[in-house]
Amino acid sequence: MHRTPARRVAVLAAVAALGLSACGSESAEQPSGGGKVAITVTGQPPSSQAVERRIFDADVAEFEKLNPDIDIVPHEGFMDPKTFSAKLAGGQLEDVYYVYFTDPANIIARRQAADITDHIKDMAVVKQLQPALLDIFKDRNGKVYGLPTANYSMGLLYNRALFSKAGLDPDKPPASWDEVRAAARKISALGNGTIGFAELSKNNQGGWHLVTWAYAMGSQIARQEGGKWTADFNNAKVKQALQLLKDMRWTDNSMGDKQLLEATDVQRLMGAGQLGMYLGAPDNVPVLVKEFKGKYEDYGVAALPGSGTLLGGEGYMINPKASPEKIKAGLKWIDWKYLAADRIEPRIKQYLAENQPIGLPAVPTPDVYTGDTRTKQAELKTQHANVPEKNFASYLDGNTKLKGNLEPPNAQQVYAVLDNVMQGVLTNKDADIDQLLSDAEAKVNSALAQVK
């Protein structure tokens, strides 16, 4: 076949046009025919978590039935900092997106969330939320950019079975750091690679936990003076914490040989029955039971010894490019799905029907409320509890005496620096704690200088 240049040019142009149009096509707006508002939302559990997924999908269907003018388009997953900016840049960020408490400060500073202050004025539940939790989603002028939906405070998670095996009373978890140290020694003496106490020290998680240690000892991480943040952890209290960790690691040898651990590592050790204690929140327990075929009876959570703890949690924010209609629909969804006080009981019953744990201070009964709603939830939780509440009693009792502290500003940068301190103590027998802390102080000050 003879091909003329003109024909070739035409073919080339067609190929190029096809390629360009394929690459340049904008993501289609979600269908919103018939006056319906379509909103994309994150928070849909992956299909591997069959029960949670079923509950979520049923909620979407019920919400849409109750609100025929709203179309919920669920997206699987939660917060992934790695893809957040790319999704925002590419117009793919969901209208309602999930965040950890670590995220809002930076997201607000970078103006990557919609201002919802005016939209939540009529939301009854907002007045029932703990003010400290709502503050996480506010800027310095008091404008609100999101809502908290669940929270935790860090506690001491322990393996009741190993406690019994080591001759310790599982109903009397350690109430002081000396008791933690003694219990760790006894558990590691069981041998066979059993570890008494494990601590995280990798990918910013060590820094995150060191902040918890500092709060427990009564120290702060950063203080604000005249609008400027400075590091506030190079003191005797944090030194005491690090010395204790160093002694457990190198003198008692009760923390295992392998360090640079992450949360999944300690969960695996705990799930395999090889670990006695670690710092964690009660929401770790369902993970241990589900992923490692454990029993709720075998795990307990105690309040942190000391005078304070770290508060963490999750919530939802709205895409800064969302229209007022979408913001309104999104807030309606957040309220109905996660917060509304009249849905506490239906939520509990929904979880019970799926044989899910009720009684833990975690989803579906998170500790986000104050006032009447808090009292109402506590009553319902006790009434429907299906896990041994006594295993978590010391956590709940003890937490009332602890000061709950929020994460420091520029948290991830601070954690990256403090990771180092944790690693120094856990991997270097001759670590100089004073030196580690003063080095970290200088670096954290440099990170805090960037706080806007």
Added chain:
Amino acid sequence: MPSLKSSEAPAPTGRPQWPVEARPAVRATTRLRRRINDNLTAYGLLAAALVVFALFSWYPIVRGILLSFQEVNFVDPPKWVGFDNFERLFADPLFATAWLNTLEFTAVALLLGFAVPFVTAVLLNELRHAKAFFRVAVYLPVMLPPVVVAMLWKWIYNPGPGLANATLGAVGLPGGAWLDSSSTAMVSLVIVSTWANMGSTTLIYLAALQTIPGELYESAELDGAGLFKRLWHVTIPQTKFVLMVLLLLQIVATMQVFTEPYVMTGGGPEDSTVTVLLLLYRYAFTYNDFGSASAMSLLLLIALAIFSGAYLRLTRTRSED
């Protein structure tokens, strides 16, 4: 190749004139048409690649360079900030640490990663039996996904029940802390990287070795050259070009080390394995500061471009000498 007829004079351009019967004007038109046709086909075949390169390679590079001088939140229009991103990087104490660590990784990786595959290739080339088996054995790790390699070595390096210490213990040697010590973590990462990547390099060396004519070795042997003299006077000079190219490629690749520290140490202990790319990743995906991350990638690009330019110039001068 067709030869010029002795009776025909060469064309003024110096290009040969083929014996054709058409008139000169018609000949020129046909030639032009053929050239256009040929070029169109070539550009046509190139078009898809050009579009893909432009969209997925050149555009991101240019965008990255622009981002280095901007503050972005991907909502509002980018704000030009001059050299602020660079200043922020220079003020970060980890910036210098990351460069020093990366240079250390590159230096140790060159010592191990350059010499070990070469020696292995020479040994494989000398083998008389089980050649195929050893070649497969050396190449096998290349087929493992990098993250699998990292997870495997995490277990090998475990100071408790890990294979490394168990093996050392079996022969009465004391175990090491490997990744858990700031003094050995970097070398441990280099060992992993060398183990995982040496298969490809060894194969390239092996191919180069097999192009060396056997007569050269025979002559050397006749001249009484032993193994090392043959290696020095025959093997290395004959494979010099491949060695030089691989050296350059290896330096460019090792300066961009990321997977091993990311998966195995997270940059620890005590920042001893924070590399330039790992810090860049943190700026972009942990701190969401894409301006500073782009500034750092621009600095890495400049450093590697200067190094590659200097290296090429040096090797060209040497080879011309």
